[in-house]
Amino acid sequence: MKPTTEIFEIMAEGKPYIVKATPYLNGREKLRFRVSMNDSAICIFGWDESLDRFAIMKDARDPAVHPAAEMIIARKLENISARKQAA
Helix, strand or coil, X not given: CCCCCEEEEEEEXXXXXXXXXXXXXXXXXXXXXXXXXXXXXXXXXXXXXCCCEEEEXXXXXXXCCCHHHHHHHHHHHXXXXXXXXXX
């Protein structure tokens, strides 16, 4: 998979965000996304089996992300993932 950064805008809780998401495969060949919102620190999204969606892979360094923003980004990442698999 060639890493291509996707850039998209979202609105969450009345606040605009410009999101940059770059896909990559981790050491176990699982799809992950490096995500930055409004040029914040990067957080990692991956598939969460218990939630059945993409979610932030928790780490002490993660920036605070509003749950509404996380849900919207998760849906966008699912669409990006589906589009890349279809290509």
